[in-house]
Amino acid sequence: MIFLMDLQMMLLDVIYFILRNSVRIIMRPRTKPIDGELVLITGAGGGLGRLFAQEFSKHGADVVLWDISSSSNEQTAKLVREMGGKAYTYTVDVTNREEVYRSADLVRKDLGRDVTILVNNAGVVAGEQMLDCPDELMERTMKVNCHALFWTVKAFLPQMKAHNHGHIVTIASVLGLFSTACVEDYCASKFAAVGFHESLAHELLAEEVEGVKTTLVCPYIVDTGMFEGCKIRYGEMELLLPPLEPQYCVEQAMNAILIDQPLVCIPQIHRFLNTILLLPWESNVVVYRFMGSDKCMYPFIDTMRKQVTNSSITAA
Ligand SMILES: NC(=O)C1=CN([C@@H]2O[C@H](COP(=O)(O)OP(=O)(O)OC[C@H]3O[C@@H](n4cnc5c(N)ncnc54)[C@H](OP(=O)(O)O)[C@@H]3O)[C@@H](O)[C@H]2O)C=CC1
Numbered sequence: 001m002i003f004l005m006d007l008q009m010m011l012l013d014v015i016y017f018i019l020r021n022s023v024r025i026i027m028r029p030r031t032k033p034i035d036g037e038l039v040l041i042t043g044a045g046g047g048l049g050r051l052f053a054q055e056f057s058k059h060g061a062d063v064v065l066w067d068i069s070s071s072s073n074e075q076t077a078k079l080v081r082e083m084g085g086k087a088y089t090y091t092v093d094v095t096n097r098e099e100v101y102r103s104a105d106l107v108r109k110d111l112g113r114d115v116t117i118l119v120n121n122a123g124v125v126a127g128e129q130m131l132d133c134p135d136e137l138m139e140r141t142m143k144v145n146c147h148a149l150f151w152t153v154k155a156f157l158p159q160m161k162a163h164n165h166g167h168i169v170t171i172a173s174v175l176g177l178f179s180t181a182c183v184e185d186y187c188a189s190k191f192a193a194v195g196f197h198e199s200l201a202h203e204l205l206a207e208e209v210e211g212v213k214t215t216l217v218c219p220y221i222v223d224t225g226m227f228e229g230c231k232i233r234y235g236e237m238e239l240l241l242p243p244l245e246p247q248y249c250v251e252q253a254m255n256a257i258l259i260d261q262p263l264v265c266i267p268q269i270h271r272f273l274n275t276i277l278l279l280p281w282e283s284n285v286v287v288y289r290f291m292g293s294d295k296c297m298y299p300f301i302d303t304m305r306k307q308v309t310n311s312s313i314t315a316a
């Protein structure tokens with residue numbers, strides 16, 4: 001009897017959330033205020049990281065910027081400060097867990113307050129076909145895109161839980177939901193990032209830590225240069241799914257974060273494209289061929305090869 005009542009309640013809840021999420025597409029819920037929050041962004045010197053810093057600052061939050069490269073990180077801080085915002089820079093290699101823990105303590109000591117929003121954004125891709133790719137480069141992708149999430153979350157989640165207030169944001173990718181050829185390192189790391197993030201979200205809900213929110217962000221190709229050259233079928237398909245403008249991508253992610261949305265695919269259509277995975281593998285392959293997504297990374301790998309050749313010629 002109790003089982004049947006629970007089942008009925010569960011089905012009603014499922015229907016309620018389907019309806020609520022459908023209504024939310026048209027009527028956006030109110031955004032939460034984040035002025036006075038302390039937001040830590042990793043990879044803050046890069047394309048999306050820099051825009052996230054500016055957007056969070058526009059909403060009144062103070063930003064802590066972590067990047068492996070101090071010059072691009074300082075450049076981001078300069079832009080934030082020019083807008084009247086507060087930015088604090090730290091040069092951190094997020095793959096080095098001791099450095100992450102040390103830097104987290106330093107941030108707490110320097111600023112005398114806890115990070116309340118963590119945006120795990122730093123990311124890399126090897127950009128070489130697997131059999132040509134040095135082992136270290138593939139290992140680096142796993143360390144930056146996946147292992148670093150362990151260290152930063154371990155460094156900042158305890159205070160968020162203690163105050164029952166915080167937000168963990170993971171910038172993953174649609175390539176964490178489905179895959180394509182020639183980016184084995186990247187897909188493996190982003191699938192891992194999605195798995196890590198979702199498990200963490202379930203853990204917080206199971207423990208009823210309601211004040212700590214999570215948002216998983218899965219963007220399609222963004223024009224930041226990271227995937228320079230990556231192309232699906234030219235013509236109709238490319239018109240339907242053009243690469244995203246970085247500003248648009250960050251605005252969509254911000255909208256999701258500010259309404260505590262647990263998952264956002266950018267564009268949203270990728271949530272449904274994902275269902276092609278339910279087809280038999282062979283049908284999947286046919287769809288990939290039709291869309292030109294089977295070889296979409298070939299021109300990207302070529303671009304990366306040319307960049308490596310050019311830089312070795314310059315160095316010689
Ligand atoms: N661009 C795209 O098409 C898409 C990107 N994404 C994801 O969005 C995120 C941001 O990407 P995007 O802005 O395009 O990429 P960028 O390369 O522009 O930015 C990534 C930043 O991370 C920094 N970084 C790299 N390694 C480390 C490290 N070990 N420790 C600290 N910082 C590090 C980079 O520094 P440096 O430049 O010095 O290496 C760079 O500043 C990534 O996670 C990416 O996977 C998701 C979907 C699509």
Ligand SMILES: CC1=C(/C=C/C(C)=C/C=C/C(C)=C/C=O)C(C)(C)CCC1
Pocket residue numbers: 172173174175178179180219220221222227230231232241273276288291293296
């Ligand atoms: C595989 C695939 C597609 C192409 C996806 C591509 C090209 C994604 C590139 C993503 C990047 C570069 C993410 C970076 O993090 C389509 C056409 C949507 C159809 C469904 C299958």
